[in-house]
Amino acid sequence: EKVEAEWEQIKNSPTRLTFEEIDRVKGYFTEPAYESLQDATDTLSQQRFENKEFDRWLTHNVGEHKKPGYAIVTLTLKKTGTPPGDLTDRQLEQIADLADEYSFGEARATHEQNMVLADVRQDRLFELWQSITGMGFATANLNTLTDMICCPGGDYCALANAKSIPVADAIQRQFDDLDYLYDLGPIDLNISGCMNACGHHHVGHIGILGVDKKGAEFYQVSLGGSSQHDANIGKILGPSFAREDMPAVVSKIIDVFVENRTEEETFLDTYRRVGLKPFKERVYA
């Protein structure tokens, strides 16, 4: 009742969002000057047939575009051995040049800590892929376990309870096999160095949170979070772990998934079907 009463008071106030206001704001988001192009899927098929690496990249890091002849390219910043989402000043310059050359001068940063060139001509994808391979932006692991979100943690952030980057690094090295990652399918692994949750650990399919236990760094694991339309907060698996245990903990979680999944299930599907118990039993056995 209180909410309804308050709504009665404010619903027609000057802060009401009108369709006119929405149209006014929309006016700032104009389309780039797209060319009228033919779909280039046939040419791409030939190129991907001739080059397996290009085929992998196209399958995993390139998305469909609403305009014929264009594609959406994600420049991944998740190469094993580099902190997730990190760029040097030189790499930022390179991305600015790529945006000018291939995508109407626009590059977008994603909350998953990658960069996107949203409007790339399909007939220039092979050339773009060749350029970015040497720059470190073509790791074809988008949406896999190693495409993780990781906050700066104790290496750089004064608020941290624990370091995040060494945990990400150890997991990247443990799972540095693209074919295995593809077999596992889409998995969101998110790491935060404290409860401020800049790494979105609550909504990771696998979430890792740095905690302080009597002055020492530990890590709490949660499972089943999701930031998609079926949003969920993950459930805490149990007592926290030492840093050196984390790669083994993640491996055991993945093993339980692999042993229990049906052919068409993703990690999240399996977790939702079998629940926390089998994961908990394996990890704390």
Ligand code: SF4
């Ligand atoms: S989650 Fe905590 S440690 Fe990580 S960046 Fe945010 S405030 Fe810093």
